[in-house]
Amino acid sequence: MKIKKILTFVFAAALMTSCGNEDGPGGDGGNGGGTEHTEYFGVNMSGAEFGNVYPGVDGTHYGYPTKKDLEYFKEKGLRMIRFPFRWERIQSEMNGPLITTELAKMKEFVQAAEDLNMKVLLDMHNFGRYCVYSNGVNSDDNQFVVIGNAQCTVENFCDVWKKLAAEFKDYKCIWGYDIMNEPNAMLKTTPWVKIAQACINAIREVDTETMLVISGDEFSSASRWKEVSDNLKTLVDPCDNMIFQAHVYFDSDASGNYSKSYDEDGATIQTGVVRLRPFVEWLKENGKRGFVGEYGVPDDDGRWLDILDSALKYLQENGVNGTYWSAGPRWGNYKLAVQPTDNYTVDRPQLATLLKYKTTVQVY
Template structure:
């Protein structure tokens, strides 16, 4: 009874009690406690290829290349895979450097983006050029900032024009300014190119996220070695997303020339290869994306590798887009394009459809 009375006396007098009373010190509650952190659930999805196909530029639509359709969108939405990375080629949307955008291909791109918008599906506009551009129909390519023929200002110009055309759409998840730059003129070349593009886009669009791929084919495993300097990029809108890619074969190419054993794969190969990138994101408080990953359809052990990585990505709040889908892939062993008039799933889909959003708290 004495301890009970002492407890309430302490509360009434707002004094701290200890010792014989047996009651711990009482502290006033925080008048404005910090709320628990909330992690956004980001969508998973696929690459819908076709617009980047063919080795002839600009080429003939329907012969050398072709854009995906609303049927493709409907199928992947039915699977819950709503984030669409939409590859296209620079040479097809802008025939002349610093020139107007080519209205025919631009119009077809807009038709696809609008179809996705109508279905509440976010789209990543992916310039799939590897930091290069062909000037002779595709026989050879010139590297950006590798000479006066092709400079960072040329890339910045086309992206300013693209941003001006697409900024009014409500479903642009990000401007993916360049797929897989590699073998650049210097270790700082890609950084300075990306900064120039950011600056130019922000003259016309201050809202849409800008996606920055890493150097060396955007390798997640080699991110710190080749792309650490990208964390110093400046965006006045503070809205950058960093993108890495990963494949599980021995040389990380995605060719999968050998068997599971020959490629020296293990169930944790995917986790091991993206961990340097994910840890870098967390260390520097950056937002990230795994924009390409894929497995062959000929051995179920690859599905285990894929699923383990998707679990790790989901737990760490990093979304991704599988490589690849689209109506022009045919028998490509990594493809998840459905067969039999969209009625038959590819084997990889049994894993992919289980992971449609990252985990949130």
């Protein structure tokens, strides 16, 4: 046991000396000085995670957003793009090679963002799971296993991220690696905090520069952050460039489905602020940086926009940026979408509120 502890210390020390900046290229703290940095708000750009059929057919089950989608939001001043993708599509066999055709599509999108001087957050949109069987036609027979299961080990998860980091680390536009979207109901024997630490260590073997984005447990709940994600404060990034991610929705069950009306949900203008406060307070109490990767409201009742406005004002004032859920060319009439209509000429109702909050200042 002592030998193992010594080796772990030596490994961490070696990583620290190899990091791009001995004080950390970004830092995960907000305490004890630092300098001011402008961070951008933006949108999720969906499509590559669609379908729930694996591998699926590009253009039928899923599809990639385009440079034209990026250009629209760049022109609006929303320069941060959270880019969801699926593990099963980029690596169809665990520990196997990355799929070259999908990797090329991801890189085409990332390069387009880099050409436009936008920022991209690579988001593995898998909820802490891997689909080990899909019939390839629909999702009826899908079989998922949780990370930590014998069929999907922590080592498997670390493997895919080491390979992704090796492919994307040299892009200047990559804001961070969002290592897992909304982990939930993880195995008690392999809690999310243990998986996240292993992934941090693995990525730092190949990339000591790019920021690591760590989602909270139980669907990254902002309102329950102190209850379900407090243990994430024990995570250590040897390169000190880590940020914590929460999600928030304003309907009664915080699911984002908005299946009830505004009045039935019992929402108020302060609903968003109340749900965000536990996360923001935790960041301040622990000297951590924060990001809210998902929030969204329906387009059928303007009172939801008032909640969104108050929530974004609160985030901006507290140095926390975020990305709206969601944009992307495959949403159709989805009531939360901010994808423009009529060949990019008509803005969605939520956009005017988003445009009031384009940047915030973080100190690190």
